Amino acid sequence: MNTTVRTGPMPDQSVAELLTEVRGYAEPDPPALSLPPQMFTSPEVYELERERIFQRSWIMVAHTDQLVAAGDYVALSIAGEPVAITRGEDGRLHGMSPVCRHRAMPLVEPGEGTVKDFTCSYHLWRYNLDGSLRAATYMRDNPDFEPATCRLPGFAVREWHGLIFVNLDAEARSFEPDLAIVDTEMTNYRLDDMVQVNHWTEEWGCNWKVAVENGYENYHAIGLHPETVRPLMTGGIDMTVHLDSPWVARLLSAAGTPFETPNLPLTEAERSIMYSYRMFPCGAVATFGESIAWISIIPLSLDRTQVRGGTLVPRQALEHVSREVMRKEVESITSVINAEDQAGMEAVQRTLHSRFIERGHLSTKEPGVLAFYRQLALALTSEV
Ligand code: FES
Ligand SMILES: [Fe+2]
Known part of the structure; x- marks a missing residue:
């Protein structure tokens, strides 16, 4: 195993040198080391990630409960690229620029809401919910302008058990085959019948990978979440990791005592596991007893990251408690845990430019981090 660590100030490395080091994570015997620090701070690396990862990966962005009626939309930026997803008059989801x-x-600022169409505030051109042009004022006299061919560029959109993914590559192949094993493993969770009781969008001041790698390990529960997450991890912080495809990592943690799950037909074995599925590059679904959290960590820039997420519960769980009460209860927990992670991630980000920082040794409690690095290496070096 390669455990050589540089000492002293790190010299600036070229992107090619960085990728050579990162490629080591895709080898059968990867180094048990953190990423080269410049992977988090280099504008050139970020540009490469935009091109090789974010312009062609499936990004989890919302739950279908946010896009129920015609005109409902979600708008966001994916690594600097404006994206909107709408529920069209035809009942289908549409992704567009x-x-x-x-x-x-x-045509719309990041956020969500309901519109009849997208009317440009500048000169009032109007677009339908599927991205086609409805009307353009004072354009009839320009013979070169063809309204029928003028439309917003489309993106690929897919719904997987209520979770909505978008891909900036309109021709992207579907991701469902990669999730087949998750489908099987999650059958008894009845994802299709879950309802979203809260969802949130936050902005964290860190590189997206700082936040993503944090999600691939339980190790930090002892440091960042001693009173929130750690007491819930009754089975300890170990996990087993399965990397079945370059896109999906399954991280399984044992619950010390089986969860009570009155609204789901889970087996004893299923009630004793916390499942965490990480969908490269930045999406995740995690179970905690009957509730499921989704989270997506999307770069806004090199050092700003949007963190989106929501909590799902079985529909029957709302038969005896109002959605509002449930929402407040869930939010009181997720907001505290998020704040703990955010403070930690932003603190790490502040030190990443130190000249004395170097690759650190990983613990055996962090196999998920190496799984993420492997995914990253495969995505970044596939054309090198
Ligand atoms: S820029 Fe949109 S109508 Fe002119
Ligand atoms: Fe955390």
Whole structure:
């Protein structure tokens, strides 16, 4: 095993040198070391990630409960690229670039809501919910302008058990085959029949990988979450990791005592496991007894990250408690845990430019981190 660690100030490394080091994580015997620090701070690496990862990966962005009726939309930025997803008049989901084809005015700001159409605030061109042009004012006299061919560029959108994914590559192949084993493992969770009781969007001041790698390990529960997450991990912080495809890592943690799950037909074995599925690059679904959290960690820039997420519960769980009461209860927990992670991630980010920082040794409690690095290595070096 390669455990050589540089000492002293790190010299600047070229992207090619960095990728050579990162490629080591895709080898059968990867180094038990953290990423080269410049992987988190290099603008060139970020550009490469935009091109090789975010322009062609499936990104989890919302739950279908946020896009129920025609005109409902979710808008966000994926590594600097504006994206909108709508529920069309046809009942289908549409992904598109919400940037006016006239002179580049954004048609909608990041967020969510309900609209009849997208009307550009600059010169009032109007687009339908599927991205086609409905009307363009004072354009009839320009013979070169063809309204029928003017439309917002489309993105691929898919729904997987209520979770909505978008891919900036409109021709991207579907991801369902990669999730087949998750489908099987989650059958008894009846994801299709779950309802979302809360969802949230936060902005953290860190590189996206700082936040993602944190999600691949339980080790930090002892440091960042001693009073919130740690007491819930009755089976300890160990996990087993399965990397069945380059896109999906299954992280399984034992619950010390089986969960009570009155609204789900889980087996004794299933009630004794916390499942965490990490969908490269930045999506995740995690179980905790009957509730399921989804989270997606999406770069806004090199050192700003949007963290989106929601909590799902079985529909029957709301038969005896109002959604509002449930929402408040769930939010009181997730907001505290998120704040703990955010403070930790932003603190790490502040030190990443130190000249004395170097690759650190990983614990055996962090096999998931190496799984993420392997996924990253495969995605970044596939064309090198
Ligand atoms: S920029 Fe949108 S109508 Fe002119
Ligand atoms: Fe955490």
